[in-house]
Amino acid sequence: MTTTKRVALMGFLLESNSFAPVSQEADFTTLCYLAADEILADIALPNGRLPAEIPAFYKAMEGSGRDWQALPIVVAAAEPGGPIDQNFFERTRDDMEQRLRAAMPLDGVYIAEHGAMTGTASHDPDGDLFAMVRAVVGPDVPILATLDLHANISEKMIETTDVLISYRTNPHVDQKARAEEACRLMIEIWEGMCPQVAFIRLPLVAPTVTLLTAEGPYAELIRYGQKAKAGVIANVSVVAGFVYGDTPMNGIAIIVTARGERAAAQALAEDIASRAWAMRERFKKVLTPVADAAAMAWANGADPSRPAQILADVADNPGGGGRGNTTWLLQALLDVEAQGVMFGVFIDPALARAAHAAGEGATFPATLNAETESRYSKPLTAAATVERLSDGKTIGRRGIWAGRAISIGRSALIRIGGVQLVVGTHRKQAADPALFELFGLDLAAARTLVVKSRGHFRAGFDEGFRPENIYEVDAPGLTSPVLGNFDFKGLPRPVYPLDEDTTWAGPSWK
Ligand SMILES: [Zn+2]
Structure with a gap:
């Protein structure tokens, strides 16, 4: 007997530059703020306003032949701006929580997130949001999120989700492909796959113009990770980060997800992180x-x-x-x-x-x-x-x-x-x-x-x-991109290249 898989769709996308003016509710309603059936209606449009991941995930699940039902929650997105107004964030998060509770029972949650949001009273609204979702759905429902490659990854984001998948292209043209990957992995998890995640964050904040994926050090890291992706390795995300977020979670992050084998994820994550650290001097550029x-x-x-x-x-x-x-x-x-x-x-x-x-x-x-x-x-x-x-x-x-x-x-x-x-x-x-x-x-x-x-x-x-x-x-x-122009207050220090003598001794697995 098959049962219908019930999947919540949601997203809260903002890239926060801590030096920019506060991002307000109007910044979201201007670009995209859709709830419930409005989300499904936008998916059906030829040129909708939703972030591309949401329709892509929906269509991939439709195309999978699975018996499933979409439970649209809220998708909010703004142009990159300053930290989000904390009241608006909390109101939206609470609204999402109510809708999620009403949608239970669920078999999966797909979240399209940017991953570099900060709030006027929180360093890590993305982590706070993911934690809310985990608290609602419990430990056994898979939560998969896609992220921009400019996300700043917190431990909380890792601990409250099953799989995090970041873009691999800059300029970003692979939103659809990453959402389809999230769909495939959600189905694998339903079929018994147990994702094991290794996460390493380096004390390395790269200027934005050094993070292109056609060529250069970042492109080489991404290519290396993808070549190593086979067999038990389900996903390799080399997350560049967004230095202007100015948070303690800043730094290039490596997230490797393996099918069942934690040691394999850790070995590859450490390999990629070591390569990134060895090439750190290349993350500099003269304008x-x-x-x-x-x-x-x-x-x-x-x-x-x-x-x-x-x-x-x-x-x-x-x-x-x-x-x-x-x-x-x-x-x-x-x-x-x-x-x-x-x-x-x-x-x-x-x-x-x-x-x-x-x-x-x-x-x-x-x-x-x-x-x-x-x-x-x-x-x-x-x-x-x-x-x-x-x-x-x-x-x-x-x-x-x-x-x-x-x-x-x-x-x-x-x-x-x-x-x-x-x-x-x-x-x-x-x-x-x-x-x-x-x-x-x-x-x-x-x-x-x-x-x-x-x-x-x-x-x-x-x-x-x-x-x-x-x-x-x-x-x-x-x-x-000239980082010396900014008075950073939240970055972990020392951090390369702002502090030339920064050292990294390798991961300490918990
Ligand atoms: Zn980006």
Whole structure:
């Protein structure tokens, strides 16, 4: 006799940059806050707003031929921002708890989590959430979670779940594959597999720009782990972490899940961790100074035989908590009168409003950051011409959001000198060409493309720009990869590379 497997679906996704303003309820409702049947309705849409993992897990379970029932709980997601408002976190967690209790009995829980959330009164809301789930469902119901590879892994997250699976691609394009893996492993557990987990966290916080998976030290670690995955090894997750979380759980983490054999998981985890530690000096990178970047943009505008290039304003990445409105690079480009520059997305609700008030074709005296001045976000005034207005809604075309509904809200394409600037209202990193094409722009015409993005743009703009023509610029900002720019308070110390003499003596298995 077969019985219907009852599986709860839930998720609470936030990457917290402790130096950024608090993430509020509105940041979630703007992007994604869906409960119960709203989740199933969104799964059925061709271009939904749910994180890609949720529909992927659902469809994988459907495709498995299993007799199962989805019990949708709550899926909440916000753009990366500051620590979550603790009241909102606790209200949402309590709501999830009530819905989980009502959904019992359960045969499994799938959680799509980012894994680098901090709260205004907690270092580890992800761990707190997982612990709540474990308390509700008891010790025997499998809890499987997928995580972004920028998760900061706590002991609590490990101890309260059966399997943690992190992305293996950066830019992140394997959400679907990881959710399908979670589905397969949940089924294996139902069939009797007993996951045994080994976890090692290294005193190593890597700057974000050194964590790409096409090549470099991190790519090599991930490849090594996947090659070793066979037989009893069910999953290998090499979790990069998110340094701006500034928590005691920061540091590259290795999580190996074995089928039944704990010693095998431990041996492989130790092997990978030792390799990561041995290559720690490679997790350093020199960026391009702002003045050099501006000079290159000027040269590209003047000489059409030079290859088109991307300047990545990596220190002001909304995808890492940046506000998307610093002006150092823009000012430098205007100062040298660079031509043929497309620049986006500059997040400034007041500027978008002013452009809409002026109307298409109008020239108006623009003030950037008129209402949003902060330490990093300085005003800039210039005459601007409104080239195109939009509601900012589009469908991701290429890269991390391909096929998904995305929006930068009320928005405009304005021209200031030789720069065409995409101005938006909702924070979104420039990871998809659709955010430019929305305004009729042809990216093939750009001599220089400036993106406020750390690395996800690489999966979106690979059609006309070669990797060797991408430059990461060293401007100030909330997501600067220059770790010495920050006053870290929560990191475990000593930690490499902030403390050069950091040592690691190997794991101490409990
Ligand atoms: Zn990430």
